[in-house]
Amino acid sequence: MNSRFYITTPIYYVNAEPHLGHAYSTVVADVQNRFHRLIGQETFFLTGTDEHGDKIVQAAERMGLSPKEYTDEISKKFRDTWPLLDVRPDRFIRTTDPEHIKTVQMVLQKVYDKGDIEFREYEGLYCFGCERFLIERELEDGMCPDHKTKPTRLKEKNYFFLMSKYQDWLIDHIRSNPGFIQPERYRNEVLSFLKEPLEDLCISRPVSRLTWGVPLPFDKDFVTYVWFDALINYLTGLDYPDGERFQKFWPVANHVIAKDILKPHGIYWPIMLHAIGLKPYESLHVHGYWKIKEEKMSKSLGNIVRPGWLVENFGSDATRYCLMREMSFGLDASFSYDGFVTRINADLANDLGNLFSRSTTMLHKFRKGTVPNETGMEGPQDELRKAFSALVPTWKELMNGFQVHNALSEIWKVLNMANKVIDTTAPWKLAKDESKQVFLDDVLYCLMETLRLSAVLISPVMPRASEKIINSMGLDPDVEFSENGLKWGRLNQGLFIKKVPPLFPRIGPSRKEAKENIKKKREDIKKEKDVSMDSKDKKDGLITIEDFQKVDLRVAQIVSAQKHPNADRLLQLTVKAPEERTIVAGIAEHFSPDSLVGKKVIIVSNLKPVKLRGVTSQGMLLVAKDEAGLHLLEVDPETEPGAKVS
Numbered sequence: 069m070n071s072r073f074y075i076t077t078p079i080y081y082v083n084a085e086p087h088l089g090h091a092y093s094t095v096v097a098d099v100q101n102r103f104h105r106l107i108g109q110e111t112f113f114l115t116g117t118d119e120h121g122d123k124i125v126q127a128a129e130r131m132g133l134s135p136k137e138y139t140d141e142i143s144k145k146f147r148d149t150w151p152l153l154d155v156r157p158d159r160f161i162r163t164t165d166p167e168h169i170k171t172v173q174m175v176l177q178k179v180y181d182k183g184d185i186e187f188r189e190y191e192g193l194y195c196f197g198c199e200r201f202l203i204e205r206e207l208e209d210g211m212c213p214d215h216k217t218k219p220t221r222l223k224e225k226n227y228f229f230l231m232s233k234y235q236d237w238l239i240d241h242i243r244s245n246p247g248f249i250q251p252e253r254y255r256n257e258v259l260s261f262l263k264e265p266l267e268d269l270c271i272s273r274p275v276s277r278l279t280w281g282v283p284l285p286f287d288k289d290f291v292t293y294v295w296f297d298a299l300i301n302y303l304t305g306l307d308y309p310d311g312e313r314f315q316k317f318w319p320v321a322n323h324v325i326a327k328d329i330l331k332p333h334g335i336y337w338p339i340m341l342h343a344i345g346l347k348p349y350e351s352l353h354v355h356g357y358w359k360i361k362e363e364k365m366s367k368s369l370g371n372i373v374r375p376g377w378l379v380e381n382f383g384s385d386a387t388r389y390c391l392m393r394e395m396s397f398g399l400d401a402s403f404s405y406d407g408f409v410t411r412i413n414a415d416l417a418n419d420l421g422n423l424f425s426r427s428t429t430m431l432h433k434f435r436k437g438t439v440p441n442e443t444g445m446e447g448p449q450d451e452l453r454k455a456f457s458a459l460v461p462t463w464k465e466l467m468n469g470f471q472v473h474n475a476l477s478e479i480w481k482v483l484n485m486a487n488k489v490i491d492t493t494a495p496w497k498l499a500k501d502e503s504k505q506v507f508l509d510d511v512l513y514c515l516m517e518t519l520r521l522s523a524v525l526i527s528p529v530m531p532r533a534s535e536k537i538i539n540s541m542g543l544d545p546d547v548e549f550s551e552n553g554l555k556w557g558r559l560n561q562g563l564f565i566k567k568v569p570p571l572f573p574r575i576g577p578s579r580k581e582a583k584e585n586i587k588k589k590r591e592d593i594k595k596e597k598d599v600s601m602d603s604k605d606k607k608d609g610l611i612t613i614e615d616f617q618k619v620d621l622r623v624a625q626i627v628s629a630q631k632h633p634n635a636d637r638l639l640q641l642t643v644k645a646p647e648e649r650t651i652v653a654g655i656a657e658h659f660s661p662d663s664l665v666g667k668k669v670i671i672v673s674n675l676k677p678v679k680l681r682g683v684t685s686q687g688m689l690l691v692a693k694d695e696a697g698l699h700l701l702e703v704d705p706e707t708e709p710g711a712k713v714s
């Protein structure tokens with residue numbers, strides 16, 4: 069095995085903000101980075117943003133910003149998103165970084181001097197979404213299959229990279245390196261594409277049409293086309309050509325992408341590398357699409373899920389777990405809120421969370437919280453010891469092959485086995501039987517050691533929960549999350565295990581269930597009302613105008629919103645009406661804090677302040693409630709905060 073590992077994500081276009089699809093590739097890379105570090109390799113992890121090209125200029129124009137201002141803003145959003153998901157890249161690269169521009173120009177000059185770049189006229193069908201010319205057979209019903217738009221016919225003189233002359237070399241390289249493109253279906257896809265003659269690659273745009281790009285060093289009237297610019301980030305990221313990092317990490321380069329950019333990575337990139345005399349990357353790892361209701365999640369289709377929203381709802385660990393567990397690497401997967409909730413409640417709250425709390429509770433009850441002697445007895449618990457000797461090598465192999473979903477499923481088999489060990493050995497019964505104490509010691513030891521070792525195995529995916537487990541054992545995560553930590557039997561007798569709050573509290577009913585509950589409640593209330601209205605004076609429900617005038621309704625603008633520190637169902641809002649005040653509202657299950665900021669709503673402003681779980685609420689937010697749930701009562705955005713509602 070190599071002693072080093074270099075992992076990259078695509079650099080994302082800044083024409084839209086990050087979504088779950090970007091988060092997936094980035095978390096995959098982070099998990100790989102953590103895994104390879106854990107098994108003792110020196111690693112380097114690169115991500116970043118792709119900032120040149122027509123699409124970016126158009127997006128900036130729509131926002132009324134210069135390309136520079138615009139790219140600064142959106143690039144920062146990507147950079148700020150990754151820590152929310154505990155993603156820790158070693159370098160965040162931007163294609164507008166001066167050192168990158170220098171590297172691109174150096175590479176272009178090298179390829180040009182070699183005679184692999186030529187100036188010619190070209191006419192073809194250009195997709196602005198893909199930022200490249202498409203060929204007829206790539207179209208579906210005359211449209212770009214990815215962007216569902218009709219390409220534009222363009223004719224212009226441009227520079228071309230003479231890719232076709234390296235076609236046979238590439239076929240040979242892919243055939244003789246089975247792991248070069250993974251999973252195999254994508255390797256086959258590239259090989260089947262290479263059965264047709266390759267066209268040369270247009271690598272420039274005239275500055276008359278586009279100035280937002282890297283100028284060609286050999287012709288100032290042209291800038292380079294995005295792919296020649298973008299792919300080179302993987303070299304700039306290692307300080308190519310002279311950096312020490314380049315020497316260390318280029319031979320072990322692993323790229324993660326989705327299938328949308330298979331062709332540039334599976335064909336253009338290895339040929340570019342070969343042309344400049346470099347060995348191609350070690351492996352390309354290609355995953356499928358996250359979809360929503362059968363459509364690819366994408367900024368152009370507008371059906372996106374924000375990573376920040378996922379973290380707010382589920383937390384970072386559970387989001388990472390669901391991303392890794394719900395998608396088989398290489399295949400498409402569907403996102404649904406309910407699917408994530410079900411997964412979290414079943415795997416994290418029940419299987420892992422319960423195992424941890426049941427085991428520590430019993431350890432406290434029967435052994436004052438200290439780890440007993442491992443007595444190595446036969447019994448159901450012995451299966452756990454045996455299971456790990458098979459699980460650890462399987463886990464390594466699956467993680468190495470980017471089969472994280474399968475690695476997790478193998479770990480969960482053992483966690484379930486441990487839960488069954490508790491049921492079948494019934495430690496609470498053993499505790500009452502003097503003759504069973506040595507056996508009980510072994511059962512408790514095996515449960516705790518199962519938890520420690522599982523924590524090590526899940527640490528690349530769920531760094532927080534695994535650290536909590538290791539810390540509760542008074543151990544050092546830096547020591548445990550290493551090759552040493554992978555050995556059974558590291559928990560020493562006498563070690564005190566702290567009790568900690570539940571690792572993964574159950575998430576309340578899913579939206580669908582919540583809607584059904586609300587509907588049922590409404591029906592119950594209606595039934596009760598109908599009965600009381602019949603028996604009492606129906607006029608009882610009416611109020612006078614004077615009654616209504618007692619209520620002071622005002623327009624308020626929500627300035628900030630955050631989760632209530634002590635209650636899951638509550639949000640803490642700061643509103644302007646026109647003076648600032650705090651309102652605590654029971655709407656956390658229906659609205660994400662971010663979605664509320666800036667909204668103008670109606671509040672009851674003369675309610676007596678009340679303290680709700682430690683925070684004083686000065687008023688009440690009005691919402692409408694129907695079978696679908698809660699809806700905000702928004703007012704015309706022109707209305708001044710503080711305006712009286714009558």
Ligand code: ME8
Pocket residue numbers: 077078079080081082088089090092093118298299300301324325326327328329356357358359364365366
């Ligand atoms: O293509 N499912 O940038 P991009 C899974 N700048 N992954 C998805 C996804 C989805 N629905 N949507 C996006 C570019 N992705 C170029 C790359 S690299 C030298 C230049 C992820 O912003 C996935 O990794 O369109 C995909 O390959 C990438 O975002 C495309 O990002």
